[in-house]
Amino acid sequence: MKTMKLVGLVAVMFTGTVNAQINLGEKALGAVQKGYAGFTFSDEEAAAMSKEAVVKMDAENKVAGPKDAYTIRLNKIFGKHSTENGLNLNYKVYLTKDVNAFATADGSVRVFSGLMDIMDDNELLAVIGHEIGHVANHDTRDAVKAAYKKEALVDAVASQSDKVAKLTDSQYAKIGSAMIDSRHSRQQESEADLYSYDFMKRHKYNVNAVESAFTILAKMNEGTESNFLTRMLSSHPDPKQRAEDAKQRAVADGLYKPYVKKAAVKTTTKKVVKKKK
Template sequence: MRKRFIVLGILLTVFSFSEMNAQKLSYKTMGALGKGVSGFTFSDADAAALAKESVAELDANNPVAGPEDGYSIRLNRLFGKHISSEGVNLNYKVYVVKDINAFACADGSVRVFAGLMNIMDDNELLAVIGHEIGHVVNHDTRDAIKAAYKKEALLDAASSQSGNIEILTGSQLGKIGSAMIDSKHSRKQESQADTFSYDFMKKNGYDVNAVESAFRILQNLSEGAESSFMTKMMSSHPDSGKRADDAKKRATKEGLYKAYVQQKIDNTAPVKAKTATKTTAKKATAKKK
């Protein structure tokens, strides 16, 4: 992936990618929604259908780690047991890029970037994934796509009057994709996802102090080389320092707080043992006298 994805999904939103071209949503998918979105009604199924189409485009245009890749093996080890959470079916993949990001979509797709896996240990990564699951469970991702559709559909007077999604032009569909990419979750939604992450860690027996640690890492990033960009992009979201403080405060109140020590980070695939080659002993041939 050559185009830069800078800010982590936990700070921004589903589809909050920088400098990415809008993903086109096919007429086939939109038409299949039919009366489901007529009159601007928008069910979970409608949102999932649109999200699935967009994620398929993202997967097709980004380097996805294969099943034998160390990143996939690690994520599967951590996340495989959580493919069904709160009644939501999840699927996950790793984009093999250096950028630091993660995002979730209304269809249950979770995508984690290798750059994030390089700087967070297992517990910290689970805290981030828990946050992303929270956005799906809380319907934040559905609302983001719904807002994008309504905004672009209303640009066309005829569409607005008829409420018929099939008459949207390809250009409008492209704008819907762009709007989804640029959308942001509200502060309240981010806060609720933070709470979900903490509860997710506690419920599953993980170290809740990793939630604070993950936010401290993001806080340090925001104070580094990308600080000006991060400040701009985080203007509508709680700052990482405060979110880390909130996680620490809750852990302290519950008697669970302990300064978190980051564990070893290993994204390498296990070395396969070489199969010993069988040597066939040559039979001695008796020489004739």
């Protein structure tokens, strides 16, 4: 699997940083300067491109199988939301210690096992609700559009400035990496936070888990990863403020109470053998 740095619930609620970055050569930058920015890019085109990129990412990462404990747990938590709000969602677990989750324009949701190890079910639902928000609000469409424009803007493609050109396998792989590494704006993050809260409320989950998830992020930001997280958070709302905003929404709805986190979840494939008394 490509190496990913800990971002701990940051940009997609949480997005990681992939080492493989898009290389904008002089040729690509020249194409940008030729006025390619105005081309149209539909939701359908973004979804199709995202799907191809996700296929590449799934092939390059270790994906939990259908009988894996992580998959079973995610099915239990999220399976009934695969058609949430009119969206067709698919979801898988990447087996890695990294703390991360992301969504793409085609409705693909990928959750990292490292995130599942530190969050209980309600907190995970808050994270996934946030990811669905980015899809529903078209943030993921805009992210893949930006990634496409950076990767595909070479003279051969720029000559077709009103069309979305077919990409190579390597370009799809790079776009996949860029989607994980995308930085949503403060407004997009705030709107996805609100979507997450409304998602939890609509389905009668514990809305206070949203505050709890951001509290985890805030604590991470104060820990050993603080320098990296501070750089990442420079263009995003402060996690403490996001936690406070979630709390105030719950207070306004008369739903607030201090969140009692469920017992630490450690997903494992090992069988538990009970001792005879």
